[in-house]
Amino acid sequence: MLGRSSALPFAANSAAVADKWRLLAHPDPGPKALADFCRGSQALHYCADAHCTGPPGPVRNPFLLPDRAAVFSAEAGQLSLRVYGRPCVAGQFSGVLSSDRGREPGPTACTFWPALPALPVFSSNPSRIRGHRPHGLPSLRLYMSMNKEKLPFKTWLYFLGQSITMISMVMAVSMAALAGTSLAPQAWMATIPFGFQYLTLMVVAYPAARLMARLGRKKVFLMAAVPLMLAGVAGYIAMQERSFVLLIFAHMMLGAFISCGNFNRFAATDGVPPALKPRAISLVVAGGVIAAVAGPYLSSTLREVEGLQMFAASYAAFLPMGVLSFIINLLAPADAPATGSAPHARGFFGSLQLVVSNPMVLLAVLSAALGHAIMSLLMVQSSLQMSCLNIPFASASTALQWHVLAMFMPSFFTGRIIQAIGMRSIIYGGIGLLIASCIINVYGHSYGVLTFGLIILGLGWSFCYVGGAALLTRVTEHMHGNVEIQGINDQIIAVMATLTAFTASMLMAWPGWSGTNLISIAVCVGLGVLAVRAFRREGQEGTPA
Incomplete structure (x- = not known):
């Protein structure tokens, strides 16, 4: 996987970092050393451009990036990134790390966010190209400008x-x-x-x-x-x-x-x-x-x-x-x-079969659908529970208003969180918040506790719904009939919403408020197991997570 290289891709002021790169440049560093290097997240920032100092001429040797199997090569200033052997467009997610392409007066850079802590160890003398360090290292300013694309x-x-x-x-x-x-x-x-x-x-x-x-x-x-x-x-x-x-x-x-x-x-x-x-x-x-x-x-x-x-x-x-x-x-x-x-129409059953047979598509759909169903069910039942506790209607309305704001306010920055920590973490976080809300509801029987539970419920819905939609767009981006798959996704969400609308009062009668929350916890655990298996399988098959 690693090609022989007579020169390091850049020079570093830190001996520790330099040693790691010498290890990396070795034709066969060994699996343990390689794993230790990847865990260290010392990311390679290399500018494949004539204006940048570094190895002269086109770079023909691939270099391992800190993502487990991400390799890039550059020919005459053209940057290409391969993740798990598959070509990626700059800006796609590779593993849990995001890559992006930034353009300054000349260079094109590929940047991975975990390298930010490592940037201070490099030379602080600016090169003649604004936003760059010597040896083709993008500065923090360039990294931030790439991630502030409008x-x-x-x-x-x-x-x-x-x-x-x-x-x-x-x-x-x-x-x-x-x-x-x-x-x-x-x-x-x-x-x-x-x-x-x-x-x-x-x-x-x-x-x-x-x-x-x-x-x-x-x-x-x-x-x-x-x-x-x-x-x-x-x-x-x-x-x-x-x-x-x-x-x-x-x-x-x-x-x-x-x-x-x-x-x-x-x-x-x-x-x-x-x-x-x-x-x-x-x-x-x-x-x-x-x-x-x-x-x-x-x-x-x-x-x-x-x-x-x-x-x-x-x-x-x-x-x-x-x-x-x-x-x-x-x-x-x-x-x-x-x-x-x-x-490229698949038809309804063809699209439905793809959703069921592809673990990542199924996870994306169920993350949004089950998250929406649990939110809708508990939101309706919370009003009934507050009524049983003789909480005034005006107070119950205020609690629901806080819940709705918790659902949508995070959406102003959920996208940036996904960029920073990845879709895997945002979906796990959404499932965890839904479970936390249910636990709060089971043990809380006052207005303040129920309101807090509704706020956490809204946050969990936001992460599952937005995370599921973002994951669906990524895994179906290059599939034929991806718009039809989106239709199946919204239809499943609508079916879940319809079912919860009709069953909320029945479930309130039996097994009751606490029982419904316990059932919801079980559903969330099942969704979490599916998420772990889907992401693990994706990593084993060599696709970006």
């Missing part, structure tokens, strides 16, 4: 689009039951409109993904604005004319729009460098923060308007929101060829 403008458009999606969802949750109660022929039918909304969301997810694969995301997002406008018109007429059937239709249109809008997080990653994909997903999901504030405000402010029936104006607000959604997506750039052109 997200494209379209990411912010999808952030706004996701905000509208989440606002409509929050408004629907707050209005559906009350509006249904006022129009339903019988009391037990009050939640039927909301049930049809979830049913439509579940049914539309996969066909929407197929349409995106054939027509491109932009056209589907533009078309999805129409159901939101129809929901506004139908909901307004339903409340004014006291029509329960029209109310059901309005919520079905809402379900169709929300189902399409959920793809904003995946659309934000199209054409984005691999290192920025987690940040793009994270930012788009953070649109829920706006919804957590704007949704309840719009619902309560427009609930009673003089001259209109209750909630008529609230439903009518969906019409201008649909127009705004159309305008936002009209400003979005055209789809990348990989998204909008010639899809």
